[in-house]
Amino acid sequence: MPQLSLHSPLGPLTLSEEDGKIISLDWGWGRDQTETPLLCQARDWLDQWFDNPSALGAFPFPLEPYGTPYQKKVWAVLQTIPTGSTTTYGELAQKAGGSPQSVGQAVGHNPIPILIPCHRVLARNGLGGYSGDGGVDDKVWLLELEGVALPQRA
Template sequence: MAHVSFATPVGAMTVFAHEDALVALEWGSTAATEATPFLERVRDGLLRYFDGEALPLDWSLAPAGTPFQQRVWNRLRAIPFGTTVSYGALAHDVDSAPRAVASACARNPLPIVIPCHRVIAADGGLGGYSGGEGLPTKAALLSLEGITIPLSKCPAFV
């Protein structure tokens, strides 16, 4: 599968594509392959994201998941750069329960691109995050988008 690895402020990342559709984003790097023009556009867009720009919304995505996960991930893509939504509100939007939504977020194969980091706890705390270094990575991504979660809402950091 075509992929390209690159350094970011939250660690090395590798993006994977199949037939010009993005299928996965993983933390860490892998052996180099020849980057496709599509993967170069994705890499460049992600690097601009880390410079404070919103990601392009026109990338073709093909994440593998259940119909429920796809429904949650589609809703996540509608959360604008620099905003958050609670697990409960997202669950209401997809006619489900907050824990089921959290589970779909945890299985998101395209973190950042499908912005599960923008989903927070009902009390304004971070909630959970399985990408990168976990909650510190989620806090860094939110901060990059201008969102600050008070330390009092982040017991893992205190």
């Protein structure tokens, strides 16, 4: 499986491709580095996104995350949340079906964070969690990069 890593403001990230589709984005530097056309385009897109996320819109390349049919349904709805916007687990559950808890589990298992923007989902009474290496701090950083005004944290 081809992988390509990049430096980002959140630390090293690694994209993985299978059959011409992005299947994961992981924190850390990958062992193998293969410059396929898709991985190079995705890396370049991410570099530009970190510079100005509102200028690019949604990720334009094919994604194929591994997951259950329900998880894939939740992840598809996540991809409709515009840059600079947020939703709650409850609102996401209304659109995807299921409960806020089941949506939260699907969001937490998202294998392509940032590109499938799980950081845009908030708890009803706060930020909620985030599965990136930096946890909620990464979530806050990504939301602020997109221009989302957040309440001060204690």
